[in-house]
Amino acid sequence: MIGPRLEIDLAAFRRNIDVLRARVGPADLMLVVKNDAYGHGLSTIATAAADAGIRSFATSDLATGLATRAVVPADTRVLAWPTGERSLLADAIAAEIEIGVGDFELLALLIDRHATRRTRVHLEVDTGLSRGGFRPDQWNSLASTVSAAVTSGAIELAGVWSHIAEASDDDDDDARSRYDEAVHALTTAGLTPGIRHLAASAASWARPEFRYDAVRIGAFAYGIRPAGGPDSATLGIRPIARLLAPVVAVDDAAVTVAVGSRDGLFSSLAGAVDVATSAGLRPLREVGAEVSRVGSWPGARVGDTVEIFGPAVEPTALAEAVGTIGEEVVTRIAPWVPRTTALSP
Numbered sequence: 394m395i396g397p398r399l400e401i402d403l404a405a406f407r408r409n410i411d412v413l414r415a416r417v418g419p420a421d422l423m424l425v426v427k428n429d430a431y432g433h434g435l436s437t438i439a440t441a442a443a444d445a446g447i448r449s450f451a452t453s454d455l456a457t458g459l460a461t462r463a464v465v466p467a468d469t470r471v472l473a474w475p476t477g478e479r480s481l482l483a484d485a486i487a488a489e490i491e492i493g494v495g496d497f498e499l500l501a502l503l504i505d506r507h508a509t510r511r512t513r514v515h516l517e518v519d520t521g522l523s524r525g526g527f528r529p530d531q532w533n534s535l536a537s538t539v540s541a542a543v544t545s546g547a548i549e550l551a552g553v554w555s556h557i558a559e560a561s562d563d564d565d566d567d568a569r570s571r572y573d574e575a576v577h578a579l580t581t582a583g584l585t586p587g588i589r590h591l592a593a594s595a596a597s598w599a600r601p602e603f604r605y606d607a608v609r610i611g612a613f614a615y616g617i618r619p620a621g622g623p624d625s626a627t628l629g630i631r632p633i634a635r636l637l638a639p640v641v642a643v644d645d646a647a648v649t650v651a652v653g654s655r656d657g658l659f660s661s662l663a664g665a666v667d668v669a670t671s672a673g674l675r676p677l678r679e680v681g682a683e684v685s686r687v688g689s690w691p692g693a694r695v696g697d698t699v700e701i702f703g704p705a706v707e708p709t710a711l712a713e714a715v716g717t718i719g720e721e722v723v724t725r726i727a728p729w730v731p732r733t734t735a736l737s738p
């Protein structure tokens with residue numbers, strides 16, 4: 394069955410990484426690889442990033458942490474913040490995955506486990522998003538629990554972090570003051586916070602004071618700019634994924650391409666965006682379950698390829714047309730769509 398593929402440009406990825414590292418340095422760039430590296434394919438991305446010199450990876454689940462560990466050099470930091478899932482905890486600790494911890498239940502589990510191996514933990518503090526993390530009223534008891542556990546050798550404090558909304562500078566400023574207060578509460582108790590990390594793509598790019606020791610970057614490394622935000626040229630990045638669909642039929646009215654909503658394409662894109670063809674941009678007219686229809690061009694032939702998104706029509710442009718974010722457009726691409734690699738000049 395003929396269908397779409399997602400082509401990952403590893404040269405463009407390397408350039409994005411280089412641009413971002415130069416921008417955020419001396420802070421360390423932790424590459425966020427959750428959701429199968431934002432749909433790009435975890436092992437390809439982690440391997441290429443390691444080749445580019447990235448030595449810190451972060452993800453939201455332990456399984457991805459273990460999959461990352463399997464392909465990166467031994468001296469690489471892999472951080473995972475398990476959201477609920479606990480079954481892989483022993484494996485993750487044995488594999489020296491550093492664990493993001495935002496509640497006392499998980500903290501107690503890790504402290505109890507130290508007979509096998511001392512776990513490196515990154516404490517997550519809630520600075521206002523309420524998406525997880527220790528709340529301000531818990532910081533003092535957190536500091537004493539962690540001090541005791543560090544002194545007894547049960548855990549090592551490897552980092553202190555939080556997640557911010559990056560939607561308004563004022564809210565981010567408030568979150569940053571709370572973050573500083575949390576770090577202060579821990580240091581006052583005699584703890585050394587390890588690496589401090591707060592910002593994701595947008596704040597790490599725009600706001601030097603948010604960079605601390607490390608930044609957790611996902612979207613920008615994959616060349617996904619923020620919806621409604623600065624353009625890619627301003628940011629110095631470009632999308633590294635191209636969704637390519639083969640032409641399977643041509644008639645006077647339209648060209649039929651083999652990609653559809655079951656492959657992860659939003660059906661609401663029909664009539665809302667253009668796609669890139671060999672003759673330039675053409676409207677995406679219909680999105681069916683398995684095939685879609687694109688405005689025709691002279692000389693269109695079965696076997697031609699249409700770029701649904703990529704550098705020409707960015708994932709974020711599609712996202713803006715349907716009211717979502719670029720990450721969502723790429724991450725939705727179904728797992729069965731083959732990921733291939735290319736190296737642009």
Ligand SMILES: *Cc1c(COP(=O)(O)O)cnc(C)c1O
Pocket residue numbers: 425427453556592593594595609610611612613
């Ligand atoms: C997804 C995520 C990031 C990366 O965000 P981007 O905007 O894609 O750079 C950073 N930190 C946490 C906690 C995340 O969940």
